[in-house]
Amino acid sequence: MSWGRDEPRGYHHGNLREALIHAALELIAQKGAAGFTFADAARFAGVSPAAPYRHFRDRDELMAIVALRGFEQFEAALARAWDDGRPDPFAALDRLGKAYLEFARAQPAFYSAMFEAGVPVGADPALRSAGERAFAVLRGAADKICAAMPPAGRPPALMVALHIWAMAHGTASLFGRGDGARRALPMSPAELLEAQVLVYLRGLGVKTPQR
Amino acid sequence: MSWGRDEPRGYHHGNLREALIHAALELIAQKGAAGFTFADAARFAGVSPAAPYRHFRDRDELMAIVALRGFEQFEAALARAWDDGRPDPFAALDRLGKAYLEFARAQPAFYSAMFEAGVPVGADPALRSAGERAFAVLRGAADKICAAMPPAGRPPALMVALHIWAMAHGTASLFGRGDGARRALPMSPAELLEAQVLVYLRGLGVKTPQR
């Protein structure tokens, strides 16, 4: 892909809106969400500092769009990994966890915008529902996990979903980010999360398949 | 306490260094780590914009000090809650989890500086070791938990410590912050974490005390 400023263009950019979103991603990944400015994005896209105002009210709106895109791609990545619980919910859940970590690692800009940059996710309805759709994948997974348990003593699926979310998010935030805050670990984040989820499932009384 | 700019003072401030740290905490809590500036801190402490340079090289150094203080207080809070595993490791672990959440809730400025503001914790040795001392409390708890298990099939204590950390951190980050990113939940963050840890411990094969 080429969203950079290198190739020549006429007076009209053609797709400045998309280019600005990609500039934001690039700059946030490079310098963090805090150090990214509206003027920066314009410069990166190779347009004048006034041009972005044709597409976004201000920097916050651009950040919100980035977070929105992030949730959409996050949802897609999680759904792809989960694949409706095939071939069995436990193998699929393992993929789901790995996809969560992989997204945090490979898409630090999206991840910051979604969870760290202070974008008010609750306020904007579109953003809120995108976040909920992403969570719905975890919720669906929890449903199938719970359905695989004997009816007596089945835990609430919503709680299980929130627990899985917390484990994945905690592992990703503490150990799985691309940036320098990484700590030395005796095992990879993916192994750490996998072991954690296995212990948790055993604690739920699930008959974990021997693998 | 009174670290504000209200009361009169002479030419010398008396304890500007501490006042600036408190100003940083106050301003980060109000406007987020991103929106806090060196000049802001000076203004809040009631001194000229040049005064902070007598005490800190730049904004980053001040942020690093805030993170350092944060880790120290975090360690103290966790150690107090853990209380060497009294009266039994499981009751103490429950308190530990609650203390983790409470710190994140009540000290958002410290928490951001420590985990979110991009302070390079790995680089500064003092900061790194303060972080490790805080983690050591979790590590010690995991040791006692593991020691309470039958020797056969005992999990590595380090892994257990990392899992507990991830659960607490994930729960705090997603559901337990003071800011507006909170989501509607069927139960409190503390209850959510408690249930999660109980399931996890059961999965480890621990005989959870009936409570």
Place this chain on the structure above:
DNA sequence: TGTACATCAGTGAACGCGCGTTCACTGATGTAC
């Protein structure tokens, strides 16, 4: 006890800089007839 002096902490004025934002403008594109 008093005086001279060194040290220190904070002043205030100044600077360059980049950001956010507005504005009248202009080049390009599309559409009506």
Place this chain on the structure above:
DNA sequence: TGTACATCAGTGAACGCGCGTTCACTGATGTAC
């Protein structure tokens, strides 16, 4: 098919602002004798 016109997207110059930072300075504090 061509021409006139409306619409749109990006320009570039300008502005005020607050930040970071430096500097010679000055008021306060402590110490030597």
